[in-house]
Amino acid sequence: MLSNILNKVGNTPLVSLKIESLPNIKVFAKLEFYNPTGSVKDRAACYILNRGLNEGIINKNSVIIESSSGNFGVALSAYAKLHGLRFICVIDKNTLPVNEMLIKLQGAEIIKITEPDEYGGYLLNRINKIKTLLKERQDLYWVNQYENPLNAQAYYSSLGKEICLEAPGQKVEYVFMGVSSGGTITGVSRRVKKENPNAKIIAVDIYGSVIFGGKAKKRYIPGIGSSMTPTILDEAFIDDVVMVSEYETIIACKKLLEKYSLYAGGSSGSVYAGINKYFKELNIDHPVNVMCVFADRGERYIETIFNEKWCERIKPYTEDAAIIHG
Numbered sequence: 379m380l381s382n383i384l385n386k387v388g389n390t391p392l393v394s395l396k397i398e399s400l401p402n403i404k405v406f407a408k409l410e411f412y413n414p415t416g417s418v419k420d421r422a423a424c425y426i427l428n429r430g431l432n433e434g435i436i437n438k439n440s441v442i443i444e445s446s447s448g449n450f451g452v453a454l455s456a457y458a459k460l461h462g463l464r465f466i467c468v469i470d471k472n473t474l475p476v477n478e479m480l481i482k483l484q485g486a487e488i489i490k491i492t493e494p495d496e497y498g499g500y501l502l503n504r505i506n507k508i509k510t511l512l513k514e515r516q517d518l519y520w521v522n523q524y525e526n527p528l529n530a531q532a533y534y535s536s537l538g539k540e541i542c543l544e545a546p547g548q549k550v551e552y553v554f555m556g557v558s559s560g561g562t563i564t565g566v567s568r569r570v571k572k573e574n575p576n577a578k579i580i581a582v583d584i585y586g587s588v589i590f591g592g593k594a595k596k597r598y599i600p601g602i603g604s605s606m607t608p609t610i611l612d613e614a615f616i617d618d619v620v621m622v623s624e625y626e627t628i629i630a631c632k633k634l635l636e637k638y639s640l641y642a643g644g645s646s647g648s649v650y651a652g653i654n655k656y657f658k659e660l661n662i663d664h665p666v667n668v669m670c671v672f673a674d675r676g677e678r679y680i681e682t683i684f685n686e687k688w689c690e691r692i693k694p695y696t697e698d699a700a701i702i703h704g
């Protein structure tokens with residue numbers, strides 16, 4: 379019996395996905411939407427606050443602050459509440475109403491940025507707001523997922539470890555992950571390469587994200603991609619990058635539901651599309667274990683990916699390189 383559902387982070391199910399056109403590609407997906415608040419970000423939120431409290435980086439009087447418009451904000455609001463900590467979540471005017479509601483109902487204070495930055499997005503202004511507040515107040519602890527090494531350590535010690543232990547025969551040959559703050563891929567890649575030095579780590583990113591040097595373009599699907607390159611990624615081991623479009627992501631999310639009964643979110647679709655795209659180009663003549671991370675569930679995308687009308691505006695986009703070899 380659990381004293382609180384939030385204590386059930388990690389040890390998510392691993393499910394096998396057969397792709398008929400790629401019989402040698404044995405895909406195994408970690409279903410991170412089985413974490414308590416519904417995403418992979420529970421691992422980072424829980425770990426960072428626990429380490430912070432245990433090591434005196436924060437205390438009961440600290441006020442946690444972070445810029446997040448999605449899963450991390452939802453997760454941090456839950457774990458901050460669990461510890462009786464105040465949490466300020468800096469969101470923007472594009473934040474999904476469902477996420478804002480979840481963050482608010484878990485007691486977080488919300489600061490909403492409405493002025494776009496020089497790139498037409500809100501990320502830089504969200505971060506500038508935090509920097510201004512940090513100058514004014516002494517009680518704030520900025521989680522700073524893009525730079526905080528604890529973000530990557532969370533995934534090194536939990537998700538990375540589970541992937542290594544649960545792969546059939548404990549043999550990890552490929553790992554595919556979506557990238558946004560870079561915490562997941564940095565931690566998981568370091569753990570996997572330590573235990574399986576020949577494993578290949580494949581980052582999946584979305585056209586319009588600048589993380590791997592692509593051109594900035596308006597993106598609509600949250601949770602994957604970024605309009606800046608996260609510093610934390612300097613420590614990641616990445617062999618190749620697969621770029622997918624939002625169009626491919628939508629088709630893949632629907633396929634996951636139709637074919638495997640997996641109601642998964644945007645980056646899971648991107649990862650599934652990325653696996654298909656990557657191995658279509660390679661001639662793999664023996665069975666290989668391909669581990670992947672499905673970061674969140676489909677409900678949060680009911681008004682976007684799973685809404686036919688909304689999808690009409692997303693056109694195929696394939697003008698740039700699809701695979702960037704490391």
Ligand SMILES: Cc1ncc(COP(=O)(O)O)c(C=O)c1O
Pocket residue numbers: 417419448449450556557558559560561562563600601602643644645646673674
């Ligand atoms: C749905 C989803 N997929 C993937 C990621 C990527 O994780 P990371 O920020 O660790 O790179 C996130 C992060 O917020 C996410 O919400």
